[in-house]
Amino acid sequence: MNYYCKYCGTKAASIASLAASPCFRHPAGANKGKHTLYQGDEKSKYECQYCGTAAPSISSLTASPCFRHPLGPNKGHHEPAL
Numbered sequence: 001m002n003y004y005c006k007y008c009g010t011k012a013a014s015i016a017s018l019a020a021s022p023c024f025r026h027p028a029g030a031n032k033g034k035h036t037l038y039q040g041d042e043k044s045k046y047e048c049q050y051c052g053t054a055a056p057s058i059s060s061l062t063a064s065p066c067f068r069h070p071l072g073p074n075k076g077h078h079e080p081a082l
């Protein structure tokens, strides 16, 4: 089983190794926090929980800013729904 960061889509073999590394797409700023576990299942496509934009991977979904982000339009990236 693989574990993914919900902010950047980084894949890790364990939650411990995922949580040990800084996240370059953390909402507080690049590398201002650790990767955070995506708690949903692996899917063939991921949809943003704020706007419904779909992408084939968490990394490609979270690469783009979200026009319906709770902090304001394009103030954060898409986040995958569970």
Ligand SMILES: [Zn+2]
Binding pocket: 005, 006, 007, 008, 009, 010, 022, 023, 024, 025, 026, 034, 035, 036
């Ligand atoms: Zn991350």
Ligand SMILES: [Zn+2]
Binding pocket: 048, 049, 050, 051, 052, 053, 065, 066, 067, 068, 069, 077, 078, 079
């Ligand atoms: Zn979005």
